[in-house]
Amino acid sequence: MRLHLLALLAKEPAHGYELKQALEQTFGSAYPSPNIGQIYVTLGRLEKDGLIRAVDVEQSNRPNKKVYYLTAKGRDVLTLWVDEPTEGPRVRDEFFMKLVLAPLTGIADRMALINRQRRHYLSLMGDLNALLDETEPDDRVATLLIEGAMLHLQADLEWLERCQEDLA
Amino acid sequence: MTHAVLKTVNLVKVYSGGAVPVHAVRGVDLVVEPGEFIAVMGPSGSGKSTLVHMLGGLDARTSGEIWVDGKRADTLSESAWALLRRKKIGFVFQFFNLVANMTVTDNVELPALLGGASPRVARERREHLLGALNLTDRADASPAQLSGGEQQRVALARALANEPSVLLADEPTGNLDSRNTRDVLRLLSKVHKDGQTIIMVTHDARVAGLADRVICLLDGEIVDDGRIARRRTGTAGAVIDLR
Numbered sequence: 508m509r510l511h512l513l514a515l516l517a518k519e520p521a522h523g524y525e526l527k528q529a530l531e532q533t534f535g536s537a538y539p540s541p542n543i544g545q546i547y548v549t550l551g552r553l554e555k556d557g558l559i560r561a562v563d564v565e566q567s568n569r570p571n572k573k574v575y576y577l578t579a580k581g582r583d584v585l586t587l588w589v590d591e592p593t594e595g596p597r598v599r600d601e602f603f604m605k606l607v608l609a610p611l612t613g614i615a616d617r618m619a620l621i622n623r624q625r626r627h628y629l630s631l632m633g634d635l636n637a638l639l640d641e642t643e644p645d646d647r648v649a650t651l652l653i654e655g656a657m658l659h660l661q662a663d664l665e666w667l668e669r670c671q672e673d674l675a
Numbered sequence: 676m677t678h679a680v681l682k683t684v685n686l687v688k689v690y691s692g693g694a695v696p697v698h699a700v701r702g703v704d705l706v707v708e709p710g711e712f713i714a715v716m717g718p719s720g721s722g723k724s725t726l727v728h729m730l731g732g733l734d735a736r737t738s739g740e741i742w743v744d745g746k747r748a749d750t751l752s753e754s755a756w757a758l759l760r761r762k763k764i765g766f767v768f769q770f771f772n773l774v775a776n777m778t779v780t781d782n783v784e785l786p787a788l789l790g791g792a793s794p795r796v797a798r799e800r801r802e803h804l805l806g807a808l809n810l811t812d813r814a815d816a817s818p819a820q821l822s823g824g825e826q827q828r829v830a831l832a833r834a835l836a837n838e839p840s841v842l843l844a845d846e847p848t849g850n851l852d853s854r855n856t857r858d859v860l861r862l863l864s865k866v867h868k869d870g871q872t873i874i875m876v877t878h879d880a881r882v883a884g885l886a887d888r889v890i891c892l893l894d895g896e897i898v899d900d901g902r903i904a905r906r907r908t909g910t911a912g913a914v915i916d917l918r
């Protein structure tokens with residue numbers, strides 16, 4: 508969450524609760540609802556690393572609150588994050604390892620592994636279909652996230668098909 | 676126990692027109708219960724189209740049996756198959772096959788009328804189906820005036836117009852963009868919920884994700900046939916990991 512908070516602070520200084528609200532407003536249902544405790548812990552670490560600076564603001568008849576500012580060092584870290592290419596999903600995943608190693612162990616045959624994995628992906632896809640159906644069409648961020656996940660699953664299924672053809 | 680809508684016993688298709696015979700389907704045993712939605716998957720050339728064409732009587736089987744609604748069908752003549760299709764089978768082809776010199780409206784109403792619906796019922800079904808597929812304002816167009824995606828949706832509306840016992844479809848979402856796919860997915864899940872039996876060849880994982888059973892073909896044989904588990908969903912953020 509570190510970089511997400513830095514990005515929000517690049518827009519404007521804010522206190523912890525405002526950051527929670529900003530995450531919720533920006534991502535809608537596309538982000539697991541952030542826990543305020545977790546936000547404060549992360550802010551504490553960012554401050555310790557010199558990426559943000561906390562300023563106490565006096566409040567009449569309430570305890571002071573801390574407003575957080577992005578530092579120059581924080582901006583550099585954020586810029587680096589935004590500018591560098593992002594890793595895509597790895598293909599050498601757990602399933603691939605099973606597929607390669609299964610015949611050596613004699614525990615499962617590859618065809619059965621692939622079939623089981625296909626059913627699993629389709630069941631995930633069923634979930635995403637239901638999710639998309641329940642998502643408000645104007646929740647663009649959540650819609651894009653779901654569509655992205657669907658396209659990844661589509662690719663996973665095509666890859667399974669390739670594996671199966673290859674084994675036949 | 677309910678009886679199967681569709682059943683095959685050791686179904687085989689060999690294309691023997693060419694220099695070497697092609698064994699396209701090699702002994703498929705299949706039982707389809709009423710209301711099931713089956714996705715047929717598998718690599719190109721694995722026999723998916725051949726299989727569903729045989730199920731709809733559009734391609735003659737080489738050997739084996741086909742049963743539709745408890746009646747033996749593989750021994751029927753072509754004209755008897757045509758009659759059976761009118762009453763019981765809706766078919767969406769990979770390449771639409773709309774009647775070129777008829778409007779969208781007529782393309783969709785005709786199968787309902789041929790299936791025995793009154794003109795009023797045929798009109799109501801057509802209005803409903805075109806509306807669900809976002810095609811109402813294309814009702815008076817002819818197929819040539821439609822985009823590929825529109826033709827594909829009209830083909831689906833037509834296939835459902837006679838309220839068939841079973842809907843057979845061969846890659847019906849190949850030409851659709853994401854918005855149109857969403858309309859098609861909605862309609863498919865609605866008719867499925869209302870009890871429509873569906874057997875659909877598809878490479879589209881979103882469509883296959885609606886099915887309750889998947890059959891996977893490889894070299895003309897079924898290598899997997901099983902149920903797709905339904906689970907529970909949360910919000911997008913909870914279901915999908917942000918890395």
Ligand SMILES: Nc1ncnc2c1ncn2[C@@H]1O[C@H](COP(=O)(O)OP(=O)(O)O)[C@@H](O)[C@H]1O
Nearest residue numbers: 690692697699718719720721722723724725726
């Ligand atoms: N009319 C035909 N004549 C000869 N061979 C055919 C004919 N139709 C399909 N085939 C062959 O039968 C096999 C299965 O084809 P098809 O059922 O179209 O597979 P799929 O739909 O899975 O791609 C392929 O090898 C294909 O080349």
Ligand SMILES: [Mg+2]
Nearest residue numbers: 723724725845
């Ligand atoms: Mg095909």
